[in-house]
Amino acid sequence: MASNAAVPFWRAAGMTYITYSNICANLVRNCLKEPYKTEALSRERVHFSISKWTDGKPEKPTIRSDSPAE
Amino acid sequence: MLRQASRLLAGGPILATRARSFSTDTTFTEAWTKVIPNIDPPKTPLSFIHPRPPTPSSIPSKLTVNFVLPYASELATKEVDMVIVPATTGQMGVLPGHVATIAELKPGVLSVHEGNEVTKYFVSSGFVFIHANSFADIIAVEAVPLDQLDANHVQKGLADFTSKLSSATTDLEKAEAQIGIDVHSALNSALTG
Numbered sequence: 001m002a003s004n005a006a007v008p009f010w011r012a013a014g015m016t017y018i019t020y021s022n023i024c025a026n027l028v029r030n031c032l033k034e035p036y037k038t039e040a041l042s043r044e045r046v047h048f049s050i051s052k053w054t055d056g057k058p059e060k061p062t063i064r065s066d067s068p069a070e
Numbered sequence: 071m072l073r074q075a076s077r078l079l080a081g082g083p084i085l086a087t088r089a090r091s092f093s094t095d096t097t098f099t100e101a102w103t104k105v106i107p108n109i110d111p112p113k114t115p116l117s118f119i120h121p122r123p124p125t126p127s128s129i130p131s132k133l134t135v136n137f138v139l140p141y142a143s144e145l146a147t148k149e150v151d152m153v154i155v156p157a158t159t160g161q162m163g164v165l166p167g168h169v170a171t172i173a174e175l176k177p178g179v180l181s182v183h184e185g186n187e188v189t190k191y192f193v194s195s196g197f198v199f200i201h202a203n204s205f206a207d208i209i210a211v212e213a214v215p216l217d218q219l220d221a222n223h224v225q226k227g228l229a230d231f232t233s234k235l236s237s238a239t240t241d242l243e244k245a246e247a248q249i250g251i252d253v254h255s256a257l258n259s260a261l262t263g
Contacts, residue, residue, distance in 0.1 A: 013245035020249060024177050024194040025212040027253045031223040032214060040212075043141060 125203040129167030135182065137191075137208045144191070144213065145182070152183040153206060155198045156256075166204040173198045175210065177256040179263075190216050192260050194253070221261050228254035 010020045029040045051061035102111045135153055137145040154163045156178025175196045182189045196210030231250030238244040 009248055010245045013241040015242065015245055021195045021211050023246065023249055024253050027227065027250060028177070028192065028194040028212050028214065028257070031220060031227060031254075031257055032218050033220045036214070036218045037220075 122201065123203055123205070130204045131166060132204070133164060133166045133168075134205045135208065136206070137180075137182075137210070137213070139210055139213055148182075148184075150182050150184040153208070154179075154181045154183070155208065156180060156193060157198070162198075164198075164200055164206055168200050168204070168206075170202040171198075171200045173200075175208075177253045179216070179256075179260045180208065180210075180213065190260075192216055192219060192257065216260060219257060219261055224254055224257045224261060228258060 008020075011017075026044075029037065029044070032040055045065065047063065047065045049061040049063045051058040053059070099111045132149040132151065133153065135145050135148050135150055137143075137148075152163055152165050154161055155173065156162075156175055157173040158176045159173070161178070162173060175193055175198060177194055178192070180191045180193045182191075191210075191213040192215075193208075193210040194212040196208065196213075198209075199207040201207075227250065231247050231254060235244065235247035235251060238247050
């Protein structure tokens with residue numbers, strides 16, 4: 001069996017399929033017309049709060065809001 | 071003997087539906103009914119899943135399409151005549167009776183043909199699973215109708231990424247620039263074609 005016949009260029013550069021797919025989706029979203037564009041970008045916005053735990057107790061959480069761009 | 075045969079035939083399909091509606095673990099259901107006879111045993115996810123419709127012996131006249139996005143279901147078991155999907159191997163037309171296929175999609179135009187109307191979407195990437203019984207599942211991360219695309223943004227993006235490709239140094243940057251070029255040129259041909 002041939003090992004890795006014709007890998008796509010992004011995988012050869014070390015990118016995973018999910019990263020590739022997300023980049024494509026972001027590029028398409030950036031090319032939308034105005035009302036749809038803000039809707040799409042706000043839909044994909046992610047907020048999360050992270051807190052490290054020490055001795056079984058959480059420390060003060062930090063809130064991160066990742067913009068959809070990687 | 072004939073009477074037994076007809077009883078077996080009548081019992082066959084009924085048994086099949088019963089096995090699907092109760093949990094397939096009979097020891098659990100027996101133990102449950104012993105302890106809590108009044109409440110029905112809990113249903114398992116398997117009992118909610120509809121079994122795949124069997125492959126009919128003659129080719130059906132319509133293709134049933136499920137087109138889903140992470141945040142919405144565009145088409146749910148819609149019966150259409152044909153869909154043309156942008157597979158990595160080229161535009162692929164899917165008719166009823168198509169051989170079972172799994173295809174990866176590249177950024178391009180998906181068109182759904184139903185009678186005389188054609189609905190086009192630009193798909194960013196995804197997969198299409200065509201089953202032997204003329205069901206097609208198309209999953210995409212982002213799919214927009216063509217009239218929601220802005221031509222100016224597309225041209226600008228194409229120019230940006232073409233210049234990024236020439237100034238890129240690492241493999242990763244080159245790959246990202248190449249992806250940008252691919253997506254924007256597909257968007258461009260979707261808008262002009």
